[in-house]
């Protein structure tokens with residue numbers, strides 16, 4: 001199965017709580033949470049990966 005990444009936005013002003021990223025098999029292994037931005041506030045420093 002391709003990786004699924006759960007992310008939370010920790011920005012106090014952002015009302016988005018958690019979202020999920022579903023990778024395809026083509027996603028490079030080194031791709032991580034720092035490569036993405038919050039889909040709501042657009043922040044890149046406020047995302048944290050949730051360890052399941």
Ligand SMILES: [Zn+2]
Pocket residue numbers: 009010011014015016038039040041042043046
């Ligand atoms: Zn956000």
